[in-house]
Each structure stands twice: as structure tokens, then as C-alpha cells.
Amino acid sequence: MKLFVKKQASSFSTKIILLTLFLGVQSFTLGQSSQIKIESSFEPAAITLSNSTIYKVVIEGSQNPPKGSIPKVPGLNISNNPQTFRKVSLVNGVTSIKLELSFSARASRQGSFKIPSWQLTIDGKSHSVPAANLEVLAPSQQDLLRKQQKQKADEDLKQAAFIEFSMPREYLFQGETMVSEISLFLWDRMPFTRIENAPIKVGDSFSLTALGQPKEKRNIIKFNKSYSSYSWTVGITAAISGKHVLSFHSNVRIRTNNQKNSAFNSPFFNDPFFGFGREESIKVSSQVREIEIRPLPTSGRPPSFSGAIGTFNTSSSIDSEKVSLGDPIRLTFSISGNGNFSAMPAPTLTKNTDFKFGPPAFFFSGNEQTKFTGTQRFEYIITPLKPGLLKLPSPNFAFFDPIKEEYITLSNLEHTIRVDPGDKWNEPVQRFEEQAEGVQSEAAQSTLFQTESEPGPWRKDFLRASISHSFLFWVVQTIPFSALCLFIFLGFKKRTHGIESLKQKESRMLKELKKCHGFNDAKGFFRTYRALIQFKIGYYSDHPNPFSLSSEELIQILRESNESPELIAMINSLLQKFDDFEFARNEESTPNLREEYKKALSILKRIK
């Protein structure tokens, strides 16, 4: 039985091998010799505008690669990379071989499209491909919805991550450098994991300085959303004149959900942070801006212009104004301001026979990232070739000011240096005893007796005219002198005014006395008379308040001032009489005012 089964199995495998060999030989021979038939069609033959279709070419009778090109139909885009499918079949004992070429096709407008008949070359023989028709219909409601969703998704993506870059002006001059800030904004609620690459420039007409580490900012509000931004400050240099586009793009990685057909399709596993969500790279782009690059004007271009564009100031200095012949001088030429420092060559020096010039050294201090703002120093080593007062040539520097749109040539003051001929070599004289003493004095002498190259201010005389001989000095003295005179005048006026008021007061009281005498008013007479006595005595004794003096005090003052006893007695009796009249109220005994008046006047005259 086993033997039988073995025999059957071996005969079956033998049959299979023989059949395969037969079919192979048949197909080879048929492929080489059978009639080739070609068909073409669109599948499907009718689509909506938003869908694509397949343009299929089926070649029966050959599987050899064909050669040919599909004719172009306006509004119809057919891909160049077809999918190839080879097929061998046996129908009713007849072997059939096919080659299918599938081209993806998409229409850009609706309507009917026809690919006309075209030629294919197979094994060196030309065959005709029949024409094929495609009907493109208006987009359906579903297509429109899908398109809207896609646009919304794109817009959402644009708002979730985008790039902005600033340009101070909408145009640049050819060769001009401008500082720009490129900012990548990432929405805080999007699960960004990392930035794959810094923004990449798109636009061959511009060159860009290296992007360093970005500046990170958080919680920036834009479109009512909170963003994190990463900014790079760069220098953009315009290279080719004309209107050119410039944009930037970058790639960021984001965590997304798993695909729906994933084996782990559950809310837990799909969580992008804790589950098995996957990372995906998305492209972030900026707006494409068209920037005009203007060529530099040729009119008025100075010969010393070597490509510097910006706003600059220059200065130059030398490290020594006095040198010996052969000693080098360092001439430092500094250019400060804003401009294309990275593209700035060293200014040239006008060659002359007085000096030998070395190549300049470059030193830049400022913003190394953009090389736009700072100071560029060029150091020239210059060696004088002859002694005397020599003028160093000033570096020739001209630049184009993009704001004023004109060329500016800056000229610096020429430096004058004095070149000493230098000491001649003398054989040393062996004077040992002098050498010891001379070391100190020679050292001191080396710093002394240096010749001044400028004469300084000239004067006719060694001694200046004394200030006491100066007219201006005495004119100035009149100012305080006038002030002093004014003080003295005002002081005397004030004092005289006081004296005058005293005299007026005395006169008024005398008038009052006379009036009382005229009206026979004894009380008023004595009161006025007492006040007069108090006023005169008090005034001459410099009493601050003469009217407060009592009779005793008045008599005491008169005694102290060595007045005559007779006068004192007269005043005393008068004061006594007044006191009696005033305080004893003896109205019956009316004094003789005529006599009293005469006596009072004589007494008042004697008080001095």
C-alpha cells in the first residue's frame, strides 16, 4: 500500500513538473509569436472633480516592457509612474499572457477628456493604443464637505504651528544685509515633542547667516491662543537683483493617535501621552513673500566703493606720533554702524614712497550672529621709509546708504608723524668710571628733551599784562562798587527817614500844645507837654519807648546826662505840677497857661 502511495505521489509530482515546463515553453513561444492586442480605458470612466481615476493600458500577447509616451491632454494630469501587473492564464487550453499598466489620473476641471490613440513600441514593433474617454463631473456634496474639512484641517494646522519672519523693508539692495527675526510659533495645546530642524530658507536669491540657538518665549497670545515661540535672529543678504520669493519651513514632531485599524484601538492605548500613540513629523511653513532686490545705482559711485552697504561712521588712530626710522606704526581704521560687515573688504590705502604697507588685520566686535551691528577694525602695519614730518595716507572708504539711497565717502584727518633718523651705531668707549655714573642720567635723559612738533600758541611777550592794567578788571569792579553805593544810599535814606518822622512827631505835638493853650485846655496842655518832655529826653537817650518813662525816670536820665540842676529843677517842678493837676483833680486852681506855655517852650529848647 505504502509502495502504491509512493508511486502515485511520484507520478503526480512528475506530472506537475512536466505541465509547468510545457506551459513555460508554450508561453515563451506564444509570447514570441502570438498576435498582440492593446486596450485602454479609464476605470472608472466617470468621476467627480475631487476624485482621481486610473488610466489602464492592457497589452495582451506580450509581457515585454513597452516603449512610448502618453499624449498630453490639457486639464488632465497623468502620473509617470505606472503600476505594472503581469498575468498568465489558460482558457480552454489556450495560454493567454497580459501586461497591465495603471496610471493614476486626476482632472483639474470638469468636462469630457479624451486621450487620443497613441503608439506603443513592443519588441521593436509599433502598436496602436486605442483612444480612451473620461467624464469628469461637478464635485458632489460629499466632495465639497471633504474639501472643506481638509481646508479647515490645513488652516487649523497653520494656526497650530506656523513661522513668521520680519523684514524691516519690502525691498533690499543687491548685496545689502538686513536683520530679520524668524519665529516658529507652536500652539501650547498641541502635543509637540521636538523641533526636528531649524527653519530652512526657500529662495536662492538670498543668503542667510548661521542660525544659532533660538530664544524661547512662552505664553504668547495670538489668534486668541497661547503659543510658545522659538526665535532666531539672522542676517539676510540679497544676492541677485529682481523680484524674488522668500519663505521658511521647518519640521516638528508631534504625538498622534494610533490608526483606527490598529490592534490597540482603545481609548487607553490611543492616548498620545500615556498610551501607544505614535509620533509624526509635520511640516511648518511661513508665508511666501515676494521681495524686491534693487540693483545698486551706477551713477555717482565713488571709485573707493567696495561693496559696503549700510550706515557707518569711521575713525582712525595711530599708536605713536613719533617713531624712529624703521619702527612700525599701527594705523587702526574703525568702521562702526549697521551694515553688511560680513561682506566688507578692507579699505585700500593710497600707496606712496614714504611708507611700506603691510596687509590689514580684521577685528570685528559686535553682534557675531548677524554681523550687522558693530565695529569693524582694520589694523595696518606701516613702516616709514624716510625721516621727517610725514603724512600718513588715510584709508579710502565709501559706502552706499540704503536709507538715503546715495553713496557717501568718508574722509578722515590725515595723521602726521615725525620720523626721527634714529641713532647711529657708535663703538662703545671703555670708560668704566663714567659708565656707572652715566647709567642713571642716560635713563633719565631718554625720557627728557623730546622735541615738540607743534609750535603751540604764539605770544608777543613773556609776561602777560597785569590784570590791574586791564580795563575789564576795573569795569567789573564797578559792579560791587555800585552795589556798595546803593547799600549806603538806602541805609542813609532809611536813617534820615526815621529822623524826619521824629521831627514831624515833635512838630505835631508842639502844634497840639499850642492848640491846647489857645483853647485853654489845661489837661490837654499838660498831657501834651509831658509827652513832649518824654519824647525829647527818651529820643536823646536812645530809649526804645520814650512814652513809657515815668517822671522819676526822666529826672534820673537828665541827671545821668549831666544836665544843669536848674533845668532839672524846672522840669521836675513842671512834671510835679502836671501830676498834681492830673491825679489830685484840683480843678478849682486853674493854672495860667500863658505863662506855662512860655516856660515850656524855653525848657524844650534847652533839652538837647
Place this chain on the structure above:
Amino acid sequence: MKKLILFFMSFLLLGIQQEVCSKVEDRIFYDAVRAEASGDLENAIILYEKVAKGTHSANLHGNLANLYFKLEKFGQAIINYRQALLLDPSNREIRENLSFALEVANVPKNQRVFSNYLNSESIDFWFIIMAVIFWTGSLTFSYFYFAGCNRQKFFIPVSIWLLLLFFTTWAIYTSSGSQSMLKREMIAIEPKANDQNHSKLIQLRRFAGSGSSANAHVKPGESLWVYLKNDLSVRSHRSQDGLEWFLVHTSKDRKKGWIRSDEVKKIIP
């Protein structure tokens, strides 16, 4: 009107002339510097001296003094340093050069040269100080006096004011004395008389004549002061051979005698 135009024209011409003159002096000065730089010291001295005849500057006399010093003409060097210092008293370099030259010439340093506050240059300073003190005090006291302040309170401030006035007056007097001394001061340059010993010393003679014996000797660069007559003119004598002689003395009258006019040079010509 014509007079006014003439006045302005003459003023303008004077300015132009001064400008032109100063340019000429500058040019000769630069020529001298170039001559010195090329090693032609004699020519440089001639050019500097040519400028110094008409006008002066501190750098001119400083450079000239340096050249004389290099040629070991210490008398000429010292007088030029002194003149440079008169023109620029604050020039430290010239002061140090003078100090070194005096040391090399072995000439005693005259302290008056280095005195800062009471020298001839400070007389103006003291004048201004005195004027300020005088007027400040006068105005203040007159104001308070007429304002009726107690006169007894004035005693101490007025005393201080008077003391200050006295001090400034003394300073002016001293500075003025320094100035008059400076006007009399001469520097011994170099011996002109025939000396068989070939000495570099300059003779101060007993009598104003070449045949007179020396009373004392001074070194080139040493300061001398000429005696004045009662009418404040210089005591001088013209000998039969036509030479002019001055009666001079050194500092503090240590040495005195007659000296030939070509052996000395006044600091202020």
C-alpha cells in the same frame, strides 16, 4: 561813516596781517623741526632763533633749549627753559628738563623758579582774590550795618576780613617783588673774554673793564640780578672799547661784580 569804515578796515587788515605772520612763524618752526629731525642741529637753532626774535611760544623755546642742551650750551639751554616756563608755567616736561639741565650744569636751583603761589605769574590770582574778599566783606558789612544789627557782633568778622585783606595785600606785594626781580634777572651764558686757562667760568670783575681782575666767578646758567639805580634804571657802564657792563649780584648777594653784556642774557628782554 567813512571813519567807521576806515576803522573796521584797519581792524580787518590788522587781523589778516597777524594771521599771515603766525603762518610764517609756523612754517619756519616746522622747517626747524625738520632740520632737527634730519640731524642738522645748527640750522635748526638758527631757524628757531629767527622765530624767537619776533614772537614766542613755550614749545619754541623748549625745543631751542633742548638743542642747546644737546650741544652742551647750558647757559643758553637754561635761559630758554626759563622763558618757556614763563610762557607755560604748568608744563611739567619743560620743568623737568630745566631741573635736569641745572643738575648737569652744576648750577644751584633757584627756589623762586619753582615757587608756585607767590611768583610773578600769580600776581593776577592774588589781585582777583583780594577784590573778591574786599567786595564781599564791604557789601556784607554795609548791609548788616544799615539793617541795624548790633555793632559789637561785627568785631570778629571784620577782624578776620581785615586779616584776609592784609594777607592778600602781602601776597600781591611779594608777587610784585618776584616780578620785579624777574625783570632784573639775567642768566650767565658763556665766557667771552680771553681766558688763558680756557675756563668755562664767567668772571664778575671788580671794575667795568676787561683789564680788571675777577672778583668772583659764576657758571654758565647761573642766575644774576642787575643792580638798579635810584631812578630804577639798570646800573651799567660803557667802557672805552665800546663794551657795555652790568653790575650784578648772585642770589642773596653772595657774589657781585661787573659782567660783560654779551656774557649774560636777560630772561625778559
